[in-house]
Amino acid sequence: MRIGIIGLPASGKTTLFNALTRGRAATGFAAGRGANIGVAHVPDHRLDALTELYKPQRTVPAEVTYVDLPGPSDFDGPKGGMFAGEALTQLQTVDAVLVVVRAFDDDSVPHVKGETNWRRDVDDLAFDLLFADIALLDRRIERITKDLKGASQADRVKMNADIESLKELQGELEGGTPLRAREFTEQERGAVRDTFLLSALPFLVAINIGEGDIPNSDQISAEGSESVGTKRSGAVAVCASLEEELAGMNAEEEVDFRESMEAGESGLSRIINLSYDVLGLISFLTVGEDEVRAWTVERDTPAASAAGQIHSDIERGFIRGEVVAYDDLLECGSQAEARNRGLLRSEGREYLMQDGDTVNFLFSV
The missing domain is CATH 3.40.50.300 (P-loop containing nucleotide triphosphate hydrolases)
Incomplete structure (x- = not known):
């Protein structure tokens, strides 16, 4: 991040x-x-507790x-x-x-x-972000308008739709609404592609x-x-x-x-x-005698994608994840004991990772 x-x-x-x-x-x-x-x-604090439990070479x-x-x-x-x-x-x-x-x-x-007024300063800085986006969209519209002249009829239809979408977004910005306050349609996402909007x-x-x-x-x-x-x-x-x-x-x-x-x-x-x-971020944990580590992913990230944060080979050859909730692992004292108590779960590639999951990914490439 x-x-x-x-x-x-x-x-x-x-x-x-x-x-x-x-x-x-x-x-x-x-x-x-x-x-x-x-x-x-x-x-x-979970890393501290797991480090005490596993005594790894590094945390x-x-x-x-x-x-x-x-x-x-x-x-x-x-x-x-x-x-x-x-x-x-x-x-x-x-x-x-x-x-x-x-x-x-x-x-x-x-x-x-x-005068010191933090609310005014927040509003002013937020406005500067809006202002920058209006200018960015202006340049995007200018580029598309310039390219219209040599475009095919089919491309012109798409490009005109993009211009219309960009102008609608500009209107929202000019009305004081930041773009983080809305969900983009597929058409709008296409229209703003390659344009990094600050608001x-x-x-x-x-x-x-x-x-x-x-x-x-x-x-x-x-x-x-x-x-x-x-x-x-x-x-x-x-x-x-x-x-x-x-x-x-x-x-x-x-x-x-x-x-x-x-x-x-x-x-x-x-x-x-x-x-x-x-x-909307969470942390999952990997543990062992060599290393105890925290990894950051978006909430509701599938297990296979989370494994890819560690290494692309693990995502590509994903078999399953052996998952224990942090609190359960701490109470059991080891993954082996968690397995004995039925608290270690085998989860597939579509499992949605939860904050505090401790996981061992099995894979084959």
């Missing part, structure tokens, strides 16, 4: 990037002009790649809103957008728009709060999710500066500090959980 982080200057987006990836990217006026790219390990958590885009003033790309040039190129590589908005006041670093991406919002608002973080998160309101979207409140500080501590120090600050679950965990929920 690859998530693009966007936000206004001084919103704390690079601070949050550092907290998520344990990175050291420069922030504020010292920040570079290019994108920062880092990897975060997905926290999963491999699932990973999320974060791409921290420079603020809008750092781009020298063509005019057309915040998302043009380099920003557009970077965003066309991601699976979701994480919008960081500022909800704290700091006299030493004024908000770029004067169709899942839309995650991190409301960057001050330390004084940490006790109210659940309420602010709920207000944020209600504010964004559309399908495939959600919000979570985090204190990026605190999370960055905690990311530099060892595990024991972090736990003690969180308790003293009443900071609760880590910002990484909250953002990962929101990401999995909005994107």
